[in-house]
Amino acid sequence: METNKKYWKDVLEMIKQNVEIKDIQIDFNNEKIEFKDVALLNRNGISVPEDLIYYNDDKIDFSDDPDITEEDFTTGKLIWNVQTSLPLDKELKDWITKEQIDINKLVIKLMRNFYETVKDFPKKAAL
DSSP states (O other), X not given: OXXXXXXXXXXXXXXXXXXXXXXXXXXXXXXXXXXXXXXXXXXXXXXXXXXXXXXXXXGOOOTTSOOOOHHHHHTTSSOOOOOOOOOOOHHHHHHHHXXXXXXXXXXXXXXXXXXXXXXXXXXXXXX
């Protein structure tokens, strides 16, 4: 079967004109491609090599992104996500692996239980 090779900008125009793109090999010509064009290509089943994707932050329109408010956190619309690194010795690592423990869920439950326990203690009690 003969390959139908097209330049990526031509394919982009075909997509914009609703021309069916089928059995096409894309020639990226090792050019940098702006993210907005990459998104359009991706939506149409064309994967662009990551090293060719170009992001121009000055041209990205953020005007429709709403401001984050404190209410977003109190209502649960947004949540804080904290990442950390925990050094584990071999015994703990083996136990976690053997028991198939989801470390993220475990730490969240431990922190919640610790918080609730400390909150219930009188302020003068020693831990």
